[in-house]
Amino acid sequence: MATNISAGMVPLEERAIARVGRRVSWGAIFAGVVIAVAVQLLLGILGTGIGLSMVDPAAGTTPGATGFGIGAGIYWLITTVIALGSGGYAAARLSGVTEKFDALSHGLVVWGLTLILTLYLLTSAVGGIIGGAFRTMGSVAGAAGATVGAVAPKAAQVAGIDAGDVKQEASAYLSDALGDPAQMAPEQAQAEIARQLPALARGGADGQRAESRIVDVVAAQRKISREQAQAQVTRAKAQFVKTKNDAVQTAKSATDTAAGAAASTSFILVFALLAGAGAAAFGATTAIRRRLR
Secondary structure, rough: OOOOOOOOOOOHHHHHHHHOOOOHHHHHHHHHHHHHHHHHHHHHHHHHHHHOOOOOOOOOOOOOOHHHHHHHHHHHHHHHHHHHHHHHHHHHHOOOOOOOHHHHHHHHHHHHHHHHHHHHHHHHHHHHHHHHHHHHHHHHHHHHHHHHHHHHHHHHHHHOHHHHHHHHHHHHHHHHHHOOHHHHHHHHHHHHHHHHHHHHHHHHHHHHHHHHHHHHHHHHOOOOOHHHHHHHHHHHHHHHHHHHHHHHHHHHHHHHHHHHHHHHHHHHHHHHHHEEEEHHHHHHHHHHHHHHO
């Protein structure tokens, strides 16, 4: 019986078995990721150009921040769907798989790798820029501090000022021995009141002593009776408490608003990511259906 041998050729059945046995083609997945990222960048640049063309401060036709943000979010969602759909289609098409599940897996892997790569690029770029900026600021501040520390003693010597005299003068400004409020200059009186305000805010015995000291300063500076000064301090204190409570309430409202916005953004982001996964899977299954036809 004659046997036909074809040198250098593999039977079609063996090649088909080898092809079916390899269910994941990382080369095709990598190509799909490259296509998805490229399409996303291209459409993103196009969207930036469209958005900038809409800004016209001179004519007063610039869209509002809310409308602009909504439009940008919708455009980003559309570009994500298109990019991942293209990447999933290319990966499934290039892999040569014939099973729907295999094509679907290729599309989802393209989606996952594209997401990880995008997050890595964003975080590394932003982190590098911020870190470099802070390192530069720290170096400049350190150099400035070293320069000032080196120059200050020499400047004091040139001016004929002794370091001990400077310390003594500073302690005189900060001393409680400024004593009688009537002998204070207006700047000293303001500094004394500012020094007593933290204790006044804390309340208790320290707060009472601080309030009494402030009343004495006000009475001496404005040359009014202590009762009148007490009334003025009481009104100022009530206004301060009201302002503080309003600020706290505003901060709470802003925090609630920010938390709500963050929650809404998180839900929208999850929806966009799921839409991207669906687009990649749809593109991949479309490629396998096209191949089967």
